[in-house]
C-alpha cells in the first residue's frame with residue numbers, strides 16, 4: 001500500500017503533538033538516553049585508547065634499567081656484561097642521563113620550557129634492554145633487578161598489565177551502568193507511550209471503528225519512541241564528539257607521547273553505532289507499550 | 297447483504313446477550329432494531345463490526361463470514377460500515393470539518409478526496425456553514441449531524457446508528473430521522489437501534505424486535521413493541 005503525502009503529514013503532526021504534550025517526561029527520556037549513551041561512548045573510547053596504548057607499549061619489547069647514582073665507569077661496564085648474559089636479551093644499549101634529558105625535551109616539543117627552571121638533571125643513567133620475545137620480559141626483568149648497581153627496572157609489560165586491568169574494570173562497570181541506564185530509558189519511553197495511548201484512547205477507538213489499520217494506529221507511537229531515541233543519541237554524540245576532540249588536542253599538546261585514537265573512520269563508526277543504539281532503544285521502548293496497551 | 301444465521305453470543309461473564317438470532321438484511325433496507333435496554337441490540341451491531349465474535353452461528357457481511365476475517369481484513373470490513381453513536385464521539389479538539397476529514401485521513405485518503413468529499417458530506421447534513429466550529433460550540437442535534445457526516449463521508453454500504461436520538465429532544469430527533477431517510481434514499485442500508493417508539497410507529501419501516509437476546513418479531517412495516 002503506497003503511503004500518501006497526507007498520511008505522512010498526519011504521522012508527523014501526531015508525533016509532534018504528543019511529544020509536546022508529554023514534554024517533561026520526554027525530556028527525562030531524552031536525558032536518560034543521552035547519559036547512557038555518553039557513558040557508553042566514553043567507556044568505549046577509554047577501552048580502545050588503553051588497548052592502543054597497551055599494544056604500543058607491548059610492541060616495544062623493552063626493559064628500562066635505571067642505575068644507582070654515582071656508579072663508577074667499571075661498575076657500569078660490569079653491569080652491562082651481566083645484563084648481556086641474562087637469557088633472552090637481544091641487545092643492551094646505554095642511555096646517559098644527558099641523552100635521556102635531551103629525549104625528554106624532544107618528546108615535549110613546544111612544551112619543553114617547563115624544564116627550563118631545572119638546575120640539575122633529575123634523570124638517572126639507564127640501560128635500554130631489547131628482548132628477543134615479549135614473554136621473556138617478566139623473567140628477565142626480575143633477574144636484572146637483583147643485579148648490583150640497579151636502582152629500578154621498568155618494562156612495558158608491567159604497564160600493559162595495569163592498563164589491561166583498567167580496561168577490564170571499565171568494561172565490567174560500563175556494562176552494569178549502561179545496562180541499568182538503558183533499562184531506565186526503555187522504561188521511561190514505554191511510560192511515555194503508555195501515557196500517549198491513554199490520552200488518545202478515545203481517538204483510537206474511533207479510528208478503529210472508522211477502519212484504520214493497526215499499523216496506521218501504531219505508527220505515530222512508534223515514531224514518538226524513535227524520535228526520543230534519536231534526539232537522546234544525537235545530543236550524546238554531539239557532546240562526545242566535541243569533548244573528545246578537545247581532549248585529544250589537549251593530550252597532544254601537553255603529553256604528546258601518549259598515542260590516542262584519532263582515526264576518523266573509527267570515531268565515525270562509534271558515533272553512528274551510538275545513534276543506531278538510540279534508535280533501537282526508542283523503537284523497543286515504544287514497541288513494548290504499543291503491544292501491551294494498544295489492543296488494536 | 298447482511299445475514300445472521302443462528303447467532304448466539306455469551307459474554308465472558310456468562311451473560312447470554314443473543315440467543316439463536318437468524319435474520320437477513322438486503323441492500324437498501326431501513327431497519328429499526330427495537331427492544332428494551334439489555335435486549336442485545338448493541339451486541340448485534342458489535343458482531344457486525346467484529347468488535348465481538350459470535351459464540352455460535354455465523355454473521356455474514358457482503359458474502360464473507362465476519363468471524364473468519366484475517367486481522368488485516370477487519371479494517372476493510374469497517375470501512376464498508378459507517379457508525380453513528382448515541383453520545384456522538386466527536387473529537388473535542390478538532391473542528392467539525394476536521395472531525396469529518398479524520399474519517400478519510402485514518403484510512404489514508406488523499407488530500408484531493410478529502411477536499412472534495414468532506415464539503416459534500418457537510419452539505420448533505422446541513423452543516424456547511426458550521427464547519428469551522430468545535431463540537432462544544434454546537435447543539436446536540438448539530439453534533440449528531442457531524443457524527444453522521446463522519447460516518448458517511450467514506451460512502452459506506454451500511455450505516456449503523458445505535459440510539460442516535462437517545463440524547464436529543466423530539467423535534468431534533470425528527471430532523472435527524474429525515475436526514476437518515478434521505479441517506480437511505482441515496483442507497484445506503486441503515487440499521488437503527490432505538491427506543492423511540494413514536495418514530496418507529498410513524499415511519500412504518502421494517503422492525504426487528506429483540507427481547508432478552510431473542511428475536512421476537514420481524515415485520516416488514518412494523519410498529520414498536522416487543523411483547524410476545
Ligand SMILES: Nc1ncnc2c1ncn2[C@@H]1O[C@H](COP(=O)(O)OP(=O)(O)O)[C@@H](O)[C@H]1O
Nearest residue numbers: 307309311313332333334335336337338339340
Ligand atoms: N462487554 C460485555 N461483557 C459482558 N456483558 C455484556 C457486555 N456488553 C453487554 N453485556 C450484556 O449483554 C446484554 C445485552 O447488552 P446490549 O447488547 O448492550 O443491549 P442493548 O444495546 O439492547 O441495551 C446486557 O445484559 C449487557 O449487560
Ligand SMILES: [Mg+2]
Nearest residue numbers: 337338339458
Ligand atoms: Mg445499547
